[in-house]
Amino acid sequence: MNSLMYDTYTIFWRELKRYKKSRSGVLIRLIQPAIWIVVIGNTFSGTQPLIQSVGFDGSYIEFMAPGVIILTAIFTSIFGGVNTLWDRRYGFMNKALTSPISRSSIALGKMSAISLISALQSSLIIGIALAIGVTFPNPFMIAPIMLIVILFSMGFSGISVVVAATAKSQETFWGVINFLGMPLFMLSPALFPLELLPNWLATIAKLNPVTYTVLLVREMMTGVSEGGISAILCIGVIIVFVLVMIGLASYVFTREVNKPF
Amino acid sequence: MHSIEIRSLIKSFGAVNAVNDISLDIDSGEIFGFLGPNGAGKSTTIMILTTLLKSTSGSALVSGFNVSTQAKQVRQSIGYVQQESTVDEYLTGRENLILQARLNHIPKSEMNARIDEILELIELTDKQHDSVVTYSGGMRKRLDIAGGLLHHPKILFLDEPTVGLDIQTRRKIWEYIKKIHVEFDMTIFLTTHYMEEADQLCDRIGIIDHGKIQVIDTPENMKSAMGNEVISLKFENGNSDEFLSLLHKINFIKKINVENNKLTIFTSNGTEVIPKIFQISSELEIKIISISLTRPTLDDVFISYTGHEIRDEDTKFNKKREHAKMKRLRA
Numbered sequence: 173m174n175s176l177m178y179d180t181y182t183i184f185w186r187e188l189k190r191y192k193k194s195r196s197g198v199l200i201r202l203i204q205p206a207i208w209i210v211v212i213g214n215t216f217s218g219t220q221p222l223i224q225s226v227g228f229d230g231s232y233i234e235f236m237a238p239g240v241i242i243l244t245a246i247f248t249s250i251f252g253g254v255n256t257l258w259d260r261r262y263g264f265m266n267k268a269l270t271s272p273i274s275r276s277s278i279a280l281g282k283m284s285a286i287s288l289i290s291a292l293q294s295s296l297i298i299g300i301a302l303a304i305g306v307t308f309p310n311p312f313m314i315a316p317i318m319l320i321v322i323l324f325s326m327g328f329s330g331i332s333v334v335v336a337a338t339a340k341s342q343e344t345f346w347g348v349i350n351f352l353g354m355p356l357f358m359l360s361p362a363l364f365p366l367e368l369l370p371n372w373l374a375t376i377a378k379l380n381p382v383t384y385t386v387l388l389v390r391e392m393m394t395g396v397s398e399g400g401i402s403a404i405l406c407i408g409v410i411i412v413f414v415l416v417m418i419g420l421a422s423y424v425f426t427r428e429v430n431k432p433f
Numbered sequence: 434m435h436s437i438e439i440r441s442l443i444k445s446f447g448a449v450n451a452v453n454d455i456s457l458d459i460d461s462g463e464i465f466g467f468l469g470p471n472g473a474g475k476s477t478t479i480m481i482l483t484t485l486l487k488s489t490s491g492s493a494l495v496s497g498f499n500v501s502t503q504a505k506q507v508r509q510s511i512g513y514v515q516q517e518s519t520v521d522e523y524l525t526g527r528e529n530l531i532l533q534a535r536l537n538h539i540p541k542s543e544m545n546a547r548i549d550e551i552l553e554l555i556e557l558t559d560k561q562h563d564s565v566v567t568y569s570g571g572m573r574k575r576l577d578i579a580g581g582l583l584h585h586p587k588i589l590f591l592d593e594p595t596v597g598l599d600i601q602t603r604r605k606i607w608e609y610i611k612k613i614h615v616e617f618d619m620t621i622f623l624t625t626h627y628m629e630e631a632d633q634l635c636d637r638i639g640i641i642d643h644g645k646i647q648v649i650d651t652p653e654n655m656k657s658a659m660g661n662e663v664i665s666l667k668f669e670n671g672n673s674d675e676f677l678s679l680l681h682k683i684n685f686i687k688k689i690n691v692e693n694n695k696l697t698i699f700t701s702n703g704t705e706v707i708p709k710i711f712q713i714s715s716e717l718e719i720k721i722i723s724i725s726l727t728r729p730t731l732d733d734v735f736i737s738y739t740g741h742e743i744r745d746e747d748t749k750f751n752k753k754r755e756h757a758k759m760k761r762l763r764a
Binding site: 175178179182185186189190193194262263264266267268269270271272273430432 | 509538
C-alpha cells in the first residue's frame with residue numbers, strides 16, 4: 173500500500189513537471205470555456221425569468237457559471253489521458269513497466285495529476301467569472317468547490333485513461349472522447365435548470381454524474397438547490413462514481429498495458 | 434552462475450513463431466550480443482526477458498527469477514535501455530534521473546549521490562539542469578543509458594544502443610558501455626545489427642534469424658571458422674553447378690555462398706586458391722569478370738548464416754510494419 177502511494181506520487185510528479193513545462197497550453201485551453209461563459213452567458217440572458225421561476229434570484233450568467241466550471245473540468249480531465257498513448261509510443265511506458273512499480277500506480281498517478289490540473293484550470297475560470305461580475309454569496313465556498321472539482325475530475329480522468337489504454341491510436345482516442353465528452357455535458361443541467369428540462373431529458377440527466385456535480389457546485393455557489401436533490405445525495409453519487417472509475421481504470425489499464433502496443 | 438537461462442522459448446503471433454525454440458545461457462559478467470536482421474526475433478526475445486511480453490511456451494530465468502512467475506523480482510534486477518530515446522524532453526537531465534530513481538525505488542538517502550556519480554560517469558554534470566530538448570542525440574542516449582544503470586542492476590539490456598547515431602558518437606557510446614561494464618561488473622545483453630558493434634563489445638555473439646539461433650560463438654572464433662580470407666568472385670557463362678562442385682574440391686576452401694553469378698568463398702591460403710580457381714574456370718570455359726581477396730568481417734559471417742544481407746536499415750519504418758503485422762495476426 174505504501175509503495176502504491178509512493179509509485180503513484182512518482183507518476184503524479186512526472187505528469188505535473190510535464191504540465192508545468194507546457195505553460196502555453198494553459199491559456200489556450202481557457203479560451204473555449206471563456207467563450208462559453210461570455211457568449212452563451214449573454215446569449216441566454218433573456219431566460220432570467222425562467223431561471224427565477226425555479227428559485228434562482230441572480231442573472232443567467234450566475235446560474236450557468238458553475239456549469240462552465242464543470243465544463244472546464246470535464247474537458248481538461250477527459251482529454252488528459254491522451255499522453256498515455258504518447259508514453260506507449262515513445263517508450264516511457266515500457267520503461268515504467270520494466271521497473272518494479274505497480275501498473276495501477278501508473279494509472280492512478282496520471283489520474284491524480286490530471287485532476288489537479290483540471291482544478292487549476294477550473295479555478296482560472298472562477299477567476300474569469302468573478303471578473304465579469306458573478307458574485308459568490310460565500311467566498312469561503314471556493315476551497316470546498318475546488319475539492320469537489322478535484323474529486324469529479326478524478327472520475328473523469330479515469331474515463332480518459334480507460335479510453336487511452338484501450339485505444340491503439342490517436343484517432344480512436346479522439347473519436348471516442350468527443351463522442352463521450354459533449355453529450356455528458358449537454359445531458360446535464362449545466363446550462364438550464366433540471367426542473368425545466370423535458371421529462372425524458374431530465375430522466376437521462378439523472379443517470380449522469382455530471383448532473384450531481386453541477387447541482388452541488390451550483391448550490392455551493394448560489395445557495396439554491398434544485399429538483400429536491402440534496403447535497404448529500406450529490407456527494408454520495410460523486411464518491412461512488414470516483415471509486416468505480418478508480419477501480420475500473422486500474423483494472424483496464426493493467427490489463428491493456430500488458431498487451432503489446 | 435548463469436545470469437540468463439533461456440529454455441525452449443517460443444513466442445508465436447498467430448501462425449508465425451517470432452521466437453522459435455530458443456535456448457541460451459549467458460554467464461554472469463558477460464557482454465552478450467544478439468545479432469540479427471530486423472524481424473529476426475531479437476526485440477521479441479528482449480521483451481520477454483524484460484517481462485513486457487509473455488512467452489507462448491518455454492521458460493526464461495533472469496538473474497535466477499522466472500520471467501513469467503516472478504516478474505517483479507526480475508524487474509528489480511534489470512535495467513532496460515530501449516532503442517528509442519525514452520527520456521522526457523521537457524524535464525532536465527537531472528529530473529529525468531530522479532524520475533528513473535523513483536521508478537526503481539532507490540532510497541531517498543542515496544538518490545542524490547547516485548545521480549551525481551552517474552552524471553559524472555556519462556559526462557553530463559555540466560548539462561544536468563538543462564532541458565533534454567536542448568540535448569544532442571548522443572547526449573540523450575547517454576542519459577538513457579545512465580537511467581538504466583542508476584539502480585545498479587545485475588543485468589543491463591541494451592536494445593540497439595547506437596542506432597541512428599553518427600560514427601563518432603557511436604564509438605563514444607561503446608566506450609561508455611565498456612566503462613560501465615567494468616565499473617558495475619554487470620551482465621550486458623545487447624541487440625544490434627551492426628557487426629562492428631558486436632565485434633567491438635561482445636564476449637560472445639548469437640546470430641538469430643527467423644526466430645532461431647543460427648550460431649553462438651566468440652567473434653574471433655566466428656571469423657576464423659570462416660577461414661581467414663574471403664574471395665569474392667563474379668562470373669558469367671558456363672555450368673555453374675560443375676564449377677561449384679570442382680571448387681568445393683579445393684582443399685583450403687571452407688564454405689561457398691552463391692548468389693546468382695556471384696560467389697563468396699571462405700578460405701585459407703587465398704593467394705594459392707585464386708590460381709586454382711582460374712584453372713578450373715578456364716577448363717569449364719567460364720569467364721571470370723572480377724575477383725577480390727579480403728579478410729572476413731563479421732558481415733561475411735552474418736551473411737553466411739542468414740543467407741542474405743541485413744534487411745532494411747530503416748528500423749523505425751520496419752518496426753511499424755512488424756507491429757502492424759502482429760496486430761493483424763492477433764486480430
